[in-house]
Amino acid sequence: MYSLRKRLLSLVLVLSICFCGSFVFNANQVATAATGLIGDLNGDGAIDALDYSLMKQVLLGSITDLPVQDDLYAADLDGDGNITALDLSLSKQYLLGLITKFPKNPPENVTTVIMPLGDSITDGIFVPGAYRIKLWENITNAGYKVDFVGSLSNGPAELGDKDHEGHSGWRIDQIDANINTWMTTYKPKIVLLHIGTNDISQNYDLNNAPNRLSSLIDKICAKLPSGGKLYVAKVIPLSYADVRNYNNQVAQVVQNKASQGKPVYLVDMYSAISLSDLSDGVHCNRTGCDKMADVWFNAIKNDLGK
Incomplete structure (x- = not known):
C-alpha cells in the first residue's frame, strides 16, 4: 500500500500531466558537454519532486530555461530529442518507485586528449607538475577521463598523467619549430598554450612576438582534429618586467584568429596570479599553480567528455 505521501504525490503528478497535455519543448541552448544526472533538472545531485515541478513548468511554458547547463540532457528522459509529457510521465513513475532508471542512457564518457604546451611554467620548476597537478584533479573529480600528451613527463605521484610539452627556457619560435x-x-583535442615569458625575459625581438605567436596559432589550428580547440593564455606576471603590453598583443592576435573562424580562445591567466603566487618572481608556487589549474579548468570544462 502506498503511504499517504506517495498517494498525494501521485495525485499531484496525474493532475499535472493532464494540464500539460502533449506540448513539446525543444531546448534551444544545449550545452557542449552533457553532465550530471538524467532527470536532475535543478542540478542538486538528486532526482525528486522539485525536478518534476520544473519539468511541469517547462511544459506549461512558465519557464524556458532550467538551472542546469544542458536542459535537454537533464529533462529528455526517453531520449527522443524533445521534452514532452512522456518525459513527465517517466519522472512520475521514477518518483513513485515504478521504475528505477530512465530509457535514455548517459553518453559514453570519452577520454579528452589535452596537450599542456609552453615553457617552464607548464613544466614546473619549484612545483614539478605545475598547474597540471590540480588540473588533473579537477578534471577527474568532475567525472571525466583525460589523457595529457607530450614528449616530456614529470610530476608527483598525485598527478595521474605526467605527459606535457612544457620546455624550460623556450621561446615562441622554439615551440613553433617543433609543433x-x-x-x-x-593528436590533442585541446591545446593549452602559455608562451612568451622567455621572449620577454630574453628581450628577444619583442616587436615581432605577435607575428611569431600568430604563426604558432595557425600551425596548431591547422593540425587540430574536428571539434578541437586551442586556448591561449595571457602570461602570468613577472617580478622584473611588465608583461601587460605583450598580453594586450596576445589578446589582439587571438581575437583576429577567432574572427577568421579559427577555434582559438583567450584565457586571462594574468589576472588570476599575483606576485605573491610566485616562488622566484617567475614560476608559481603551489598556490599559484592551483590558481592556474582552476582558470584552465573553467575555460575547458564544457569541452570535456566529448
Missing part, C-alpha cells in the same frame, strides 16, 4: 611534429604525433 607540427608534436601535433601529428599526439
Whole structure:
C-alpha cells in the first residue's frame, strides 16, 4: 500500500500531466558537454519532486530555461530529442518507485586528449607538475577521463598523467619549430598554450612576438582534429618586467584568429596570479599553480567528455 505521501504525490503528478497535455519543448541552448544526472533538472545531485515541478513548468511554458547547463540532457528522459509529457510521465513513475532508471542512457564518457604546451611554467620548476597537478584533479573529480600528451613527463605521484610539452627556457619560435611534429604525433583535442615569458625575459625581438605567436596559432589550428580547440593564455606576471603590453598583443592576435573562424580562445591567466603566487618572481608556487589549474579548468570544462 502506498503511504499517504506517495498517494498525494501521485495525485499531484496525474493532475499535472493532464494540464500539460502533449506540448513539446525543444531546448534551444544545449550545452557542449552533457553532465550530471538524467532527470536532475535543478542540478542538486538528486532526482525528486522539485525536478518534476520544473519539468511541469517547462511544459506549461512558465519557464524556458532550467538551472542546469544542458536542459535537454537533464529533462529528455526517453531520449527522443524533445521534452514532452512522456518525459513527465517517466519522472512520475521514477518518483513513485515504478521504475528505477530512465530509457535514455548517459553518453559514453570519452577520454579528452589535452596537450599542456609552453615553457617552464607548464613544466614546473619549484612545483614539478605545475598547474597540471590540480588540473588533473579537477578534471577527474568532475567525472571525466583525460589523457595529457607530450614528449616530456614529470610530476608527483598525485598527478595521474605526467605527459606535457612544457620546455624550460623556450621561446615562441622554439615551440613553433617543433609543433607540427608534436601535433601529428599526439593528436590533442585541446591545446593549452602559455608562451612568451622567455621572449620577454630574453628581450628577444619583442616587436615581432605577435607575428611569431600568430604563426604558432595557425600551425596548431591547422593540425587540430574536428571539434578541437586551442586556448591561449595571457602570461602570468613577472617580478622584473611588465608583461601587460605583450598580453594586450596576445589578446589582439587571438581575437583576429577567432574572427577568421579559427577555434582559438583567450584565457586571462594574468589576472588570476599575483606576485605573491610566485616562488622566484617567475614560476608559481603551489598556490599559484592551483590558481592556474582552476582558470584552465573553467575555460575547458564544457569541452570535456566529448
